[in-house]
Amino acid sequence: MATPDDDGHDDGHHDGNDRGQDHGPHDVARRQRSRRRRDSPALETVLLASTACLLAAVAWPIATGSRARDPENIVADPQLAAPNSGGSVPAMQLPTPSQGAPTIQIALLLDTSSSMDGLIDQARSRLWSVVNALDGATFHGATPRLEVAIYEYGNDGIAFANGHIRQVVGFTPELDRVSQALFALSTNGGSEFAPQAITRSLDELAWRDGEGVLRMVYVAGNEEFQQGPVAWTDAVDRARARGVVVNSIYCGPDGAGDDVGWAQAATRAGGRHFNIDHNTRAVDPPTPYDDEIGRLGVAINGTYVGYGNEGALGVMNQSEQDSNSVAVGSAVVRGLSKSMSNYRNPSWDLVDGVAEGVVDLQTIVPDALPEALRGLDAAELAAFVASRRAERAAIAARLTELREQRDGFLRQHAGETPSNSLDGAMIEGMAAQAEAAGFTMRHS
Numbered sequence: 001m002a003t004p005d006d007d008g009h010d011d012g013h014h015d016g017n018d019r020g021q022d023h024g025p026h027d028v029a030r031r032q033r034s035r036r037r038r039d040s041p042a043l044e045t046v047l048l049a050s051t052a053c054l055l056a057a058v059a060w061p062i063a064t065g066s067r068a069r070d071p072e073n074i075v076a077d078p079q080l081a082a083p084n085s086g087g088s089v090p091a092m093q094l095p096t097p098s099q100g101a102p103t104i105q106i107a108l109l110l111d112t113s114s115s116m117d118g119l120i121d122q123a124r125s126r127l128w129s130v131v132n133a134l135d136g137a138t139f140h141g142a143t144p145r146l147e148v149a150i151y152e153y154g155n156d157g158i159a160f161a162n163g164h165i166r167q168v169v170g171f172t173p174e175l176d177r178v179s180q181a182l183f184a185l186s187t188n189g190g191s192e193f194a195p196q197a198i199t200r201s202l203d204e205l206a207w208r209d210g211e212g213v214l215r216m217v218y219v220a221g222n223e224e225f226q227q228g229p230v231a232w233t234d235a236v237d238r239a240r241a242r243g244v245v246v247n248s249i250y251c252g253p254d255g256a257g258d259d260v261g262w263a264q265a266a267t268r269a270g271g272r273h274f275n276i277d278h279n280t281r282a283v284d285p286p287t288p289y290d291d292e293i294g295r296l297g298v299a300i301n302g303t304y305v306g307y308g309n310e311g312a313l314g315v316m317n318q319s320e321q322d323s324n325s326v327a328v329g330s331a332v333v334r335g336l337s338k339s340m341s342n343y344r345n346p347s348w349d350l351v352d353g354v355a356e357g358v359v360d361l362q363t364i365v366p367d368a369l370p371e372a373l374r375g376l377d378a379a380e381l382a383a384f385v386a387s388r389r390a391e392r393a394a395i396a397a398r399l400t401e402l403r404e405q406r407d408g409f410l411r412q413h414a415g416e417t418p419s420n421s422l423d424g425a426m427i428e429g430m431a432a433q434a435e436a437a438g439f440t441m442r443h444s
Contacts, residue, residue: 284330300399
């Protein structure tokens with residue numbers, strides 16, 4: 001948690017006529033009021049400009065049915081994107097969910113041997129579909145926190161001493177980090193030790209305990225399940241004893257996974273087994289709502305305010321993952337994700353950081369803020385954050401309307417997501433296992 005600057009000194013500059021004068025408390029108060037009056041118009045200008053631009057992005061298409069301005073031009077003030085890169089400010093640690101807080105944890109174990117480029121492409125393009133399927137899930141009325149982890153295995157670029165296995169990203173609620181990790185993967189080799197990958201995930205990840213926690217592993221590959229030094233029975237028995245459901249996804253023709261141990265592993269683990277065609281490019285059917293969703297999915301970025309050491313990187317990565325989603329045809333579902341509770345960035349976005357208790361505006365050091373905000377006191381800073389939160393909520397509300405319209409269109413024209421794709425398999429397994437664990441799922 002950032003700590004306040006405790007030197008207690010007045011850093012204001014005084015001209016030559018002030019030197020040697022004995023300023024009393026009334027003079028100090030007058031100077032502070034004067035500085036406040038100078039700062040307040042700047043704050044009001046930032047608030048009014050950003051609010052007007054962002055709300056216009058929402059209201060104009062609704063009122064006129066015409067295209068909004070290019071979302072890239074909607075950001076009100078680029079100086080608010082992130083603090084300067086120079087210097088060092090304290091890193092922000094994400095709080096651990098309180099005991100009893102509902103949580104859904106998904107560890108995705110991907111075979112990155114040389115034949116699995118199609119699987120990696122599906123993971124990249126279908127991540128947001130999986131995330132969106134969990135929107136609206138509740139546990140006794142409470143919204144669960146989603147955490148995702150990624151492992152790769154079967155890659156000869158990873159040392160044999162490590163079982164050709166690597167934790168790519170540990171459990172995180174920040175899904176842009178997950179997307180970034182997926183786009184950094186490459187295939188090579190190899191020797192696919194799926195049981196050992198399962199045990200590594202059990203040993204290394206921060207699995208949560210208690211009621212209202214759903215723990216799931218999805219392991220995907222296309223070779224015989226039993227390879228490497230760990231017996232598959234030991235791996236899945238350990239998972240089941242830990243309360244982790246293992247689901248297997250065999251990349252190959254229907255029934256082929258039965259012959260090489262994948263179906264048996266899922267059955268013994270209390271999970272589900274799926275066969276997918278990993279070389280098929282899964283593409284969302286077009287709808288009349290896609291253009292506006294895409295524009296608003298970018299426009300909402302203007303409500304994010306980078307802070308701390310991670311601020312600049314977070315802002316850049318958000319934009320980078322937008323570009324990646326365009327490249328793989330998932331920009332629409334990613335845009336919709338930004339309107340949902342599972343899209344959270346408290347480690348670098350000031351609005352989310354305040355909402356989740358990571359940031360205290362009374363104590364945050366000025367150097368952790370964008371330069372344009374460093375002259376604001378805590379009340380003015382709170383007003384600015386509240387304005388950005390309201391702008392985000394307005395765009396999210398319109399995206400929610402568009403999502404409902406899009407879902408209705410797809411039900412009429414496209415049918416359900418097939419389970420022979422990675423996201424179809426994961427969504428089908430998650431829905432059944434979440435409801436069995438006491439979660440209530442949203443049904444489109």
